[in-house]
Amino acid sequence: MNIGNKDIKTYYQTYLDENSPADRKKCPQTEDIYRLFTKKLLFFKRKKILDHILDCPCCKKDLQKMAELFRIGSDIVASAEALLQKPERKTAGRPRFFSFSPQTRIVVISSLLILFISIASVIFLKSGKMVLRSVKMGDSVILQTYKVKYTSEKALLFSWQKADEADHYIFELYKDDLSLLWRSDAIETNALTLPGHVSVKMDRKQKNYWTVTAYLKNGSSIESDLVVIK
Numbered sequence: 129m130n131i132g133n134k135d136i137k138t139y140y141q142t143y144l145d146e147n148s149p150a151d152r153k154k155c156p157q158t159e160d161i162y163r164l165f166t167k168k169l170l171f172f173k174r175k176k177i178l179d180h181i182l183d184c185p186c187c188k189k190d191l192q193k194m195a196e197l198f199r200i201g202s203d204i205v206a207s208a209e210a211l212l213q214k215p216e217r218k219t220a221g222r223p224r225f226f227s228f229s230p231q232t233r234i235v236v237i238s239s240l241l242i243l244f245i246s247i248a249s250v251i252f253l254k255s256g257k258m259v260l261r262s263v264k265m266g267d268s269v270i271l272q273t274y275k276v277k278y279t280s281e282k283a284l285l286f287s288w289q290k291a292d293e294a295d296h297y298i299f300e301l302y303k304d305d306l307s308l309l310w311r312s313d314a315i316e317t318n319a320l321t322l323p324g325h326v327s328v329k330m331d332r333k334q335k336n337y338w339t340v341t342a343y344l345k346n347g348s349s350i351e352s353d354l355v356v357i358k
Contacts, residue, residue, distance in 0.1 A: 154305050155187050156180060162194060173306050173354060180305070284327060284357070287319040291342035291350050294318075298341045301326065302354070304334035330357075 156177045163174075181187045286299065296314035301322070303309050310326045330336050336357040342350040 154180075155184060155307075156305065157307050158190060160306065161187065161190055176306055284322040285319065286322065286338060286340075288340050288352060290318040291344065293345050294342045294350075295345045296343055298343065300339050300341075301330075302337040302339075304331065304336065306337065309336070 160173070160177055161181075181191055288297075291297075296316055297312075297318065297320075299312040299315060299320050300308060301310040309329060312320065337354050338357060339354050340352045344350065
């Protein structure tokens with residue numbers, strides 16, 4: 129019996145439909161799926177999200193939508209660049225952009241607008257506004273995180289190495305499925321006592337993770353590893 133690629137795709141789609149989750153509480157956040165394309169994602173977290181997507185039809189559809197939007201955006205940019213490379217008669221004393229014909233300028237502006245809308249639609253695929261962490265990796269150095277200390281039954285004390293020229297820190301707490309549980313406001317010291325109302329949301333029977341980002345006065349940032357809370 130010969131099975132073609134089309135049959136395999138049909139069987140796989142049937143398997144996904146039959147195993148569709150009743151809710152999406154355990155699904156990764158859309159911004160984390162978005163980071164699969166931007167490469168701003170830790171390897172451990174990237175692998176766990178991809179494993180989840182293989183068995184989740186909902187997240188698989190989200191991934192397909194994003195891939196299509198990125199493909200459309202790339203085609204638009206390529207078309208705009210091709211138009212800009214066409215020889216145009218320059219007008220002395222005028223900026224280069226205005227030396228192009230009105231039709232070319234309209235196409236370029238429209239292309240950039242469509243690209244902006246496409247990226248915005250990716251960020252708002254799920255209900256609710258999502259905030260993406262902006263981290264300039266560059267030549268950044270990974271922070272050395274310290275162990276977590278239990279200060280009371282419902283309080284946790286986190287501390288980390290102090291970064292030189294740090295303006296402030298941002299602390300983030302993740303669930304076992306690597307979905308964001310809590311993000312702090314700006315922290316001026318290199319330590320944080322987890323608020324009680326956040327601590328009670330943690331499932332102590334499962335793993336929880338934390339990470340901290342130091343934002344420096346020169347505009348760059350330093351990101352720590354994702355650390356498991358034992």
